[in-house]
Amino acid sequence: MTMEVALPHDLGNDARNDILAREKAYSLGLQRAGEWVSIWRIAGRYANLSIFDVASNDRLHEILWNLPLFRYMTIEVTPLARHPSDLSLTLE
Ligand SMILES: O=C(O)C[C@H]1C=CC(=O)O1
Numbered sequence: 315m316t317m318e319v320a321l322p323h324d325l326g327n328d329a330r331n332d333i334l335a336r337e338k339a340y341s342l343g344l345q346r347a348g349e350w351v352s353i354w355r356i357a358g359r360y361a362n363l364s365i366f367d368v369a370s371n372d373r374l375h376e377i378l379w380n381l382p383l384f385r386y387m388t389i390e391v392t393p394l395a396r397h398p399s400d401l402s403l404t405l406e
Contacts, residue, residue: 317381318361318388336382344377365394 321330344350351365368374378389396403 315366315389315391316356316361316363317383318359319383319386320360320388321383321386333382340380340382349373349377 325333341350341353345353349366349368351367353362353364355361356363366374366377368377374391378384381387
């Protein structure tokens, strides 16, 4: 999925630092738990591309809804399935 962030210009420094610290802590917790598998910065944008491995769509929604930055994000979810040519699935 991708998450594009648009923080309001009038957000004060303290509020900005606080929400970014809470976002980072929330993200690290989910990464340590194995549900947020990886996160990449999309070069040149205030956006990330992330891979999640969750038990259900309801769990994914719960995770996203509780992102501290949720209200400032545009999120695009792309469901992924295993590809038959994935080397790790190939017996050759
Ligand atoms: O910077 C971002 O891409 C937004 C957000 C997502 C996780 C995190 O720590 O920050």
